[in-house]
Amino acid sequence: MSGHIDPTREQFGTMMKMIGDGPINMLNLIRLNETAKYEDGRAATGAEAYGTYSKEAGPIFTGVGGQIVWSGEPKLVLIGPEDEYWDIAFIAAYPSAAAFGKMVADEAYQKIVFHRQAAVRDSRLIRMAPQENGADFG
Numbered sequence: 001m002s003g004h005i006d007p008t009r010e011q012f013g014t015m016m017k018m019i020g021d022g023p024i025n026m027l028n029l030i031r032l033n034e035t036a037k038y039e040d041g042r043a044a045t046g047a048e049a050y051g052t053y054s055k056e057a058g059p060i061f062t063g064v065g066g067q068i069v070w071s072g073e074p075k076l077v078l079i080g081p082e083d084e085y086w087d088i089a090f091i092a093a094y095p096s097a098a099a100f101g102k103m104v105a106d107e108a109y110q111k112i113v114f115h116r117q118a119a120v121r122d123s124r125l126i127r128m129a130p131q132e133n134g135a136d137f138g
Contacts, residue, residue, distance in 0.1 A: 004123055020129070021096050025069065029124040030088035036118040049119035050088070056112040064103045065095040093130065 032046030044052075071090035094100045103109055 016097055016101055021098065023130050024094050024097050024100065025128040025130050026092045026094065026100065027124070027126040027128055028088070028090050028092060029074075029086045029126075030120055031085065031122040032087045032119055033121045036115075038118045039114070044118070046119045046121065047087070049115050053112060053115035053119060056115065057109060060103055060106050060109045061092070064099040064106075066099065066103065067093050069093045091128075097127075 030050070032050055034046060036042075036044040036046050036049035038044065038049070069091050071088075074086040074089045077084050077086075094103075104113075
């Protein structure tokens with residue numbers, strides 16, 4: 001199975017051209033490889049490789065104003081394909097789409113993103129407009 005690891009150029013371009021320069025939230029759903037798939041053959045689990053990515057990307061993420069506003073441990077897909085599951089789920093907030101773009105274009109980020117690519121079997125990254133929390137559905 002070939003998963004969704006990185007956005008296509010078209011997807012990234014569409015995201016960056018969306019109207020609005022205010023804050024954005026990015027919903028991240030991550031399924032890890034059991035064994036990381038490093039091109040250089042180094043040995044690690046997917047969880048270890050993703051941990052390395054998280055540690056090294058953290059300062060770049062916070063440096064553009066990013067913060068994790070929610071995280072949780074996925075337990076069960078109640079509505080959706082029965083074979084779909086996620087190991088990691090979180091929402092990252094950025095001050096703008098430009099801040100997100102600055103992070104992924106950063107030279108230091110480009111040097112470490114291979115850890116994420118080795119770790120991830122499948123993922124979803126969904127741009128959302130932040131809204132005020134409340135008791136109402138929808």
